[in-house]
Amino acid sequence: MSRLIITGAGGFVGSTIRAEAARGRFEGWDLIPAPAGLDIRDASAMRIWITAERPDAVLHLAAQGFVPRSFDAPGETLDINLGGTLNLLRALSAAKFAGRLVYVSSGDVYGLVPDAELPVDERLPAAPRNPYAVSKVAAEELVLMWHRTYGLDAIIARPFNHIGPGQAPQFAVPSFASQIIAVERGATPVILTGDIDTTRDFTDVRDVVAAYNALLHSGRAGQRYVIGSGREYRMRALIEMMCELAGVEVALEQDPARMRPAEQRRMVANAALLKEHTGWEPLIPIRDTLTAVLNDARGRA
Secondary structure, three states: OEEEEEEOOOOHHHHHHHHHHHOOOOOOEEEEEOOOOOOOOOHHHHHHHHHHHOOOEEEEOOOOOOHHHHHHOHHHHHHHHHHHHHHHHHHHHHOOOOOEEEEEOOHHHHOOOOHHHOOEOOOOOOOOOOHHHHHHHHHHHHHHHHHHHHOOEEEEEEEOOEEOOOOOOOOHHHHHHHHHHHHHOOOOOEEEEOOOOOEEOOEEHHHHHHHHHHHHHHOOOOOEEEEOOOOOEEHHHHHHHHHHHHOOOOEEEEOHHHOOOOOOOOOOEOOHHHHHHHOOOOOOOHHHHHHHHHHHHHHHO
16 A cells, blocks of 8 residues: 555544544555654654655645634744645655645635635635634645645645544534533533524535545645535534434523624535545535534543
8 A cells, every 4th residue: 555644643633534544434545644742843853754754645734723822823833834834845855755745724714705705615715814824825835836846746625614523622513512411411501602603614524534535546736625515504503403412402692701703604615626526525414423523522521
């Protein structure tokens, strides 16, 4: 099998890839996660690692991916997401890498999108509104510069919101799932919320992982690809669905301290280009995803 290096293999998506590979659902690759403690900001360590492993392909997941953190520490976010990507590219060049790099960016790069522009696809210009999104756009351009200038076989993935088992509890869906499981086990049946009437495009992380594999095998070099379900979901609807699945009834109370001005009221993606080029489409129903999230929350409680 071909040797696939995965940066950020210890994170939410990287852990899902390893789990899917163990089930035979991330086929074709001998997975090589980054060694424990490797910091992509360390150019020398990156060069030593890449040179030693001689990969056939690279999936670059490693990033500072929490938007609020990017406002608190924009320099750190740029150092990791842009500087770390530069270190990876230079290490690949030094090792005379001749395989494919899939760089995982984010649907957040589109910024504030008017309803008339929905659903979002690759033709919409990026307009980042936070340091995280800025770092992703900058890293995309760096990767594509390597493609244009040095002939690197590189692809950009722009995934929208992905959820599933293993996601960190500070994110919205697993946070609400934890509260619902607490109610299931006897806690007061009240959930405090912020604004839960905006819509987002949620895709099961296992489907997103399948999209990355499809891009590694069949994507077209130099292309950006949107990854999303093509469906809008209100957070309120997801909470209600999880309550139904858990068999609990709760009162939803808006907490003023949790309210934030929501610039983006609606969001939905169009992954038609990805399907056209690779055949990928999301397969896991949202109820199955939420059932897995609830079971994950039960295991953590």
